[in-house]
Amino acid sequence: MIQGILICSLVFLSFAIFATIFRLVKGPTAPDRIQALDALGINIISGVAIFSVFIRSTAFFEVILLIGILSFIGTIAFARYIERGVVIERNDSE
Amino acid sequence: MIPSEHIAVLLILIGTIFSFLSAVGLIRLPDIYTRAHALSKGSTIGVLFTLVGTFFFFVLEGYFSIRLFLGIFFVFLTAPVAGHVIVRAAYRSNVALAKESVQDDLRDVIGVAKENKEQL
Numbered sequence: 562m563i564q565g566i567l568i569c570s571l572v573f574l575s576f577a578i579f580a581t582i583f584r585l586v587k588g589p590t591a592p593d594r595i596q597a598l599d600a601l602g603i604n605i606i607s608g609v610a611i612f613s614v615f616i617r618s619t620a621f622f623e624v625i626l627l628i629g630i631l632s633f634i635g636t637i638a639f640a641r642y643i644e645r646g647v648v649i650e651r652n653d654s655e
Numbered sequence: 656m657i658p659s660e661h662i663a664v665l666l667i668l669i670g671t672i673f674s675f676l677s678a679v680g681l682i683r684l685p686d687i688y689t690r691a692h693a694l695s696k697g698s699t700i701g702v703l704f705t706l707v708g709t710f711f712f713f714v715l716e717g718y719f720s721i722r723l724f725l726g727i728f729f730v731f732l733t734a735p736v737a738g739h740v741i742v743r744a745a746y747r748s749n750v751a752l753a754k755e756s757v758q759d760d761l762r763d764v765i766g767v768a769k770e771n772k773e774q775l
Contacts, residue, residue, distance in 0.1 A: 562661065563661065563664050566661075566664045566665065566666070566667070566668050567664060569668060570668050570670075570671040571671075572708075573671040573672055573675040574674060574675070575667075576675055576678065577674045577675045577678035577680075580670065580678035580679065580681055580682050581678060581690065583682060584681050584682065590687065590745070590750050592687055592741055592744055592745035592748070592750055593690070595741050595744075596687065596691060596694060596710070596738075597681070599734075599737050599738070600677075600678075600694055600698050600743065602726075603698045603702050603730070603734060604674055604678075604698070604702075605698075606702055606705075606706070606726075606730065607670065607674060607701065607702050607705040607706075610667075610705050610706055610709040610723075610758070611667060611671070611704075611705065614663075614664070614667065614708075614709050614713075617716075619720060622720050622722040622723045622726065623722055625706070625722075625723065625726045626722055626725055626729065629726055629729050629730050630729065633729075633736075633737055635734040635740065636737045637737065640737075640740045640741050640743075641740075641744070643744045643748055644743070644744040644748060
């Protein structure tokens, strides 16, 4: 029962990840691809959580936290680079 | 009476259905702004349902994971911020709206600001 519901959840999540990869390849502009990468990170977090329930192990929770933090930092850095052409600004006022 | 483990697993199933629907919106909608509207809310609620179901599943087994609680809190805090920052970067770098759009209120404000900066 529990295994069947979890396999069904993983099938739904696989369709979501395939749609995200489609937008990542096809997206006409760079912000589309950044949006798809952000969604891909969030869906991978869900996949790791479902897998840890599937094998009844508590060893993957650090992985969830780490993927969340790295995906957020990458999204912010890419967005700032597209908006201003620089990630870390320096005040070179003389 | 449904066993409580089944309730936690049903929460996980509901969360993945939300993620699937937001991915359908990511394919079908025509524009980055409409896609951000579907994807930010849908993915956030999907991953929160999934993580809360996982959290309850392991609480019922007698393991309270503070790392998973921190993960839920962090995703709840940062996913809307990431969506907003992406859309702002897209608008400031002149990504065009879809053909079906009827109103663009920011064009006056940001266009005037850019003209003033060019004059200076």
